[in-house]
Amino acid sequence: MRELELKYGCNPNQKPSRIYMENRELPIKVLCGKPGYINFLDALNGWQLVSELKRATGLPAATSFKHVSPAGAAAGLPLSVTERKIYWVDDMDVEFTPLANAYIRARGADRMSSFGDFIALSDVCDKETALVIKREVSDGVIAPGYTEEALAVLSSKKNGNYNVIEIDASYVPDPIERKEVFGITFEQGRNELVIDEHFFENIVTEKKELSDEAKRDLSIAMITLKYTQSNSVCYVKDGQAIGIGAGQQSRIHCTRLAGNKADNWWLRQAPQVLSLPFKKDIRRADRDNAIDLYIGEDYLDVLSDGAWEAVFTEKPKIFTAEEKKDWLAKNTGVALGSDAFFPFGDNIERAHRSGVTCVAQPGGSIRDDHVIETCNKYGITMAFTGIRLFHH
DSSP: OOEEEOSOSSSTTSOSOEEEOSSSOOSEEEEESOOOHHHHHHHHHHHHHHHHHHHHHSSOEEEEEETTEEEEEEEOOOOOHHHHHHTTOTTOOOOOOHHHHHHHHHHHTTHHHHTTEEEEESSOBOHHHHHHHHHSOEEEEEESOBOHHHHHHHHTGGGGTOEEEEEOTTOOOOSEEEEEETTEEEEEEOOOOOOSGGGGOOBOSSOOOOOHHHHHHHHHHHHHHHTSOSSEEEEEETTEEEEEEESOSSHHHHHHHHHHHHHHHHHTTSHHHHTOOBOTTOOHHHHHHHHHHHTSTTTHHHHSTTTGGGTBSSOOOOOOHHHHHHHHTTOOOEEEEESSOOSSTHHHHHHHTTTEEEEEEOOOOTTHHHHHHHHHHHTOEEEEOOOOOOOO
16 A cells, blocks of 8 residues: 545645655555544654664653654653552553553653543553553554454444554665655655664763663653654653653743643652542543642632532642642652753753753753853753754
């Protein structure tokens, strides 16, 4: 098959729509559903991301894509008891596989943004992973294969209309890529950059130590950024992205956006949040919304009289600004990646408040000295990669 007709393009008024290859077969098969234009943009970008994550970490990997940028990405490390709870899988009587763990982490990092995601998996989808996917609001999944049990589970989702795509893992694209904008064709060499532990050898700060875990997390950050709409910044901890800022015109706004998401991920683990008295019939998405309000500045939207009764069995105490500050101060060991140089030290100041202890960025700003000085101020290790990772 060299051509696949789509329902429509980015929007319903953009017809006709298709994907096709001129000189070879499409490397994908649609096993269920009818994926659309944006679905395939998410699927193919996501597949590249997880393939590279697996090569870099040696672990199964997953990503949760929305609007052509990842909302989360992770390697298949075991889940802690707390992580099982904040990702809403503690009620599942399942022995999760590494691939299932990877998706649970990728989806759980920013559940608000991941709502209605498109999933990419580095390995053949197993039943355990499919059972997790079945519970979530999602548009579809791409993987190099599916077990019979997994395909049966996924094919029953959305009344049989869930998008399930199989990709040929051996497919290698041409070295030149093209796209058309306003009737004009753009052409460039593919970004074939390999990101591994050697990517971080040029350490420019006083502190030189980078543990194997730090190198792994920096690799995850930079690979994630390689497939995130620029400007982009990514915070990573314990093998998973915990805050991704995408498509911002200002680097500091990007750092703040991703940092706020990382903070929210950490705040979800605070005792005040873990003990929230939710009603038993409240759906996971509604719990996510309530938690997002509770830990944010608009907490009265869920705690005011007449509002809390719809969500909780009793009115929770306010999670005060001082309590949140104290809890956030306990987060540490976070890695930070940036797809282009930090122009000022204010980005490091903001990153430090979210527990960042190591940074990777291209370098090359006329204020590199100020950025390095700010890292030295906080004992942060920073590597200059010398490589920009813009993606559009």
